[in-house]
Amino acid sequence: MSSPLALLGRAGTYLLLSLAAFVSIFPFFWMVAGATNTSADIIRGKGTPGTALWDNIVKFINSFDMVRVLFNSFLLAGLGTVLTLIVASLAGYGFEMFRSRFREKIFGGLLLMLSIPFAALMIPLFVLMANFKIINTYQAVLLPTIASIFIIFYFRQATKAFPNELRDAARIDGLKEWQIFLYVYMPVMRSTYAAATIIVFMNNWNSYLWPLIVLQTNEMKTLTLVVATLTSGYTPDFGVIMVGAICATLPTLIIFFVLQRRFVEGMLGAVK
Amino acid sequence: MIRTTSRWRNTLAVALTGISLFSVTAASAAQITVWCWDPNFNGATMEEAFSRYQANNPDDTIKIEIFDKAAMEQKLQAQLASGATDGLPDIVLIEDYRAQKYLQSFPSAFEPLNSHVDYSTFAPYKVELATLNGQTYSIPFDSGVTGYFYRSDLLAEAGFGPADLENITWDQLIEIGKAVKEKTGETLLPIDPTSSDWIRIMLQSAGSWYFDADGNVTIADNPVFKAAVETYQRLMAAGITTPVSGWTEYTGSFTSGKTLSTFSGVWMTATIKANPDQAGKWGVAPSPRLDGVEGASNASNLGGSSWYVLSSAPEKEKAIDFLTTIWAQDVDFYQEILVNQGALGSLxxxxxxxxxxxxDDFFGGQPVWQNFSSWLAEIPSVNYGIFTEEADTATVAQIPAITSGGNVDEIIAAIDAQVRQQIQ
Known part of the structure; x- marks a missing residue:
């Protein structure tokens, strides 16, 4: 039997947690309620569902070539994620599995580069892309993001837990190094891949500054840029912006819920 | 697999032919690219302008790229700094406060238009702000000529009519606000302590700014600046304002009737008229002038923007021809955009x-546009310099001190010091 004091403590805990839950859920609720209201109602502070949802959706779809915009966003985020995972997991595997005199120095150099803010790289990168003559292309958006240092670091850390016995056994069975990577490493590390997918996809999907600078035309714009454009203007339509915000949030939410279990495993360490 | 590959190859071939055909046609007809930031306002007026131009130039086309304003500035700045002109537009819209920053930071990036445009046909202050070393670079677009927007019905309840608001000073307005509060209990003005808009309106109304004509800081030794800060302080102390935070709450305050009036640029008209249930209940008076200041006038400006042609523009000649034909002389065009977009041009x-x-019946039958254009011609010219943003930040930082009744000289010295330190 718990003492009254413990009960009180528990009540306090729940109160605090409810408060925290409210603080984190309310913006979502506001977004969803806002999508169903007119701009004027939102400005008045109306937080209850309204009837303007369909109007807002129609306006949102008509504001840009949405099929193209969604295609751009999914292509860039999807392809970017796949390429980043391939490059980063290969690099993480390499850094951990192969010894070399320069290994730690190179890796330290990489980590050091993490501290350079993107703002400092932006203009040189733009000049580079202009010299390659690939401004306003998908390549220009993808190339600088593929070799993500953070994800390489993440894979190297996860690879430390990869049992060497598995690699040895595979060698004895006659597998080549690329086969070990493909048939042994990748399946064993699937939780790490899942967690990295969430992180990279979210980053790519939400990516704003670099696409903004390197993409020039409306046909190339991504959803993030379009939603930002909706907020421009002297009289923004907040209902439409909320619909845009929902569209921009949903894919990352879905990916997260689909990969949630693996994500937690991946964060705790992939190999049991 | 093989079949899909060949099908892809066919598609690719067709696409490539399409592209080459397109480039052939592009050579004979120009496509002008424009960057701006509001699809319903500057984007829409540009479209209207081009449709008029197209009547005589049927082969030419326009491509209007809309960005978020801050994003567009970031993009333009990054690209100009990189020196790569690939993908820059032919025409770009720049906010007036930032014009000098761009003109001075990127000296050969914009095309001077003196030989194409008779600038005496535009409002003088708009020309001045886009002039550097005797060269003028812009086609002036919308003006931010200020007015005092008020609820005529609610002020009438307190016994004040349009005549009482004509050509008054700020102190007279404060007295009106007090009388209204006393008689009806209503609050006259919303005030946003995170914005220096009103200080800027006051400064320009007396032909002054944070900087003098040569770009030197004139804050600590500027009687107009002192008068503006003192007026702001009196306004706050009078108890006739209510604090609001951010744009939405600010506009919501006077459109919902919580406050009775505001000062703003003419572009606020659209926001006010978006409430059809208040038709006939609004009036516009000239903005008040500062008391006891030399050169004080009842005309000022808030915001506004202008079109600029880039020197690197692939269709430069065409872009200049288009801007000068429509924007610099077509009076009918300006009627169209006034009616459709509520845009008050500077011609x-x-x-x-x-x-x-x-x-306008919405404003009780007042000739609002004639009034605004009269005030427009009277706006004193000032040099916005290249550090208006920094000076704004320094001013906003001191607004709490102003509001709480701090010593004005000390506050001004602090603003002056911060601006000087930032622009070193």
Missing amino acids: LAAREGEAYQAT
Whole structure:
């Protein structure tokens, strides 16, 4: 039997947690309620569902070539994620599995580069892309993001837990190094891949500054840029912006819920 | 697999032919690219302008790229700094406060237009702000000529009519606010302590700014700046304002009737008129002038923007021809955009047109557009310099001190010091 004091403590805990839950859920609720209201109602502070949802959706779809915009966003985020995972997991595997005199120095150099803010790289990168003559292309958006240092670091850390016995056994069975990577490493590390997918996809999907600078035309714009454009203007339509915000949030939410279990495993360490 | 590959190859071949055909046609007809930031306002007016131009130039086309304003500035700045001109537009819209920053930071990036445009036909202050070393670079677009927007019905309840608001000083307005509060309990003005808009309005109304004509900081030794800060302080102390935070709450305050009036640029008209249930209940008076200041006038400006042609523009000649044909002389065009977008251009001759002479029932039958264009011609020219943003930040930082009744000289010294330190 718990003492009254413990009960009180528990009540306090729940109160605090409810408060925290409210603080984190309310913006979502506001977004969803806002999508169903007119701009004027939102400005008045109306937080209850309204009837303007369909109007807002129609306006949102008509504001840009949405099929193209969604295609751009999914292509860039999807392809970017796949390429980043391939490059980063290969690099993480390499850094951990192969010894070399320069290994730690190179890796330290990489980590050091993490501290350079993107703002400092932006203009040189733009000049580079202009010299390659690939401004306003998908390549220009993808190339600088593929070799993500953070994800390489993440894979190297996860690879430390990869049992060497598995690699040895595979060698004895006659597998080549690329086969070990493909048939042994990748399946064993699937939780790490899942967690990295969430992180990279979210980053790519939400990516704003670099696409903004390197993409020039409306046909190339991504959803993030379009939603930002909706907020421009002297009289923004907040209902439409909320619909845009929902569209921009949903894919990352879905990916997260689909990969949630693996994500937690991946964060705790992939190999049991 | 093989079949899909060949099908892809066919598609690719067709696409490539399409592209090459496109480039052939592109050579004979120009496509002008424009960057701006509001699809319903500057984007829409640009489209209207081009449709008029197209009547005589049927082969030419326009491509209007809309960005978020801050994003567009970031993009333009990054690209100009990189020196790569690939993908820059032909025409770009720049906010007036930032014009000098761009003109001075990127000296050969914009095309001077003196040989193409008769600038005496535009409002003088708009020309001045885009002039550097005797060269003018812009086609002036919308003006932010200020007015005092008020609820005529609610002020009438307290016994004040349009005549009481004509050509008054800020102190007279404060007295009106007090009387209204006493009689009806209503609050006259919303005030946003995170914005320096009103200080800027006051400064320009007396032909002054944070900087003098040569770009030197004139804050600590500027009687107009002192008068503006003192007026702001009196306004706060009078108890006739209510604090609001951010744009939405600010506009919501006077459109919902919580406060009775505001000062703003003419572009606020659209926000006010978006409430049809308040038709006939609004009036516009000239903005008040500062008390006891030399050169004080009842005309000022808030915001506004202008079109600029880039020197690197692939269709430079065409872009200049388009801007000068429509934007620099077509009076009928200015009537169209006034009616459709509520855009008050800076071409002085536009006021002779029909739309400008019409009265507006929303504003109780006042000839609002004639009034605004009269005030427009009177706006004193000032040099916005290249550090207006920094000076704004320094001013906003001191607004709490102003509001709480701090010593004005100390506050001004602090603003001056911060601005000087930032722009070193």
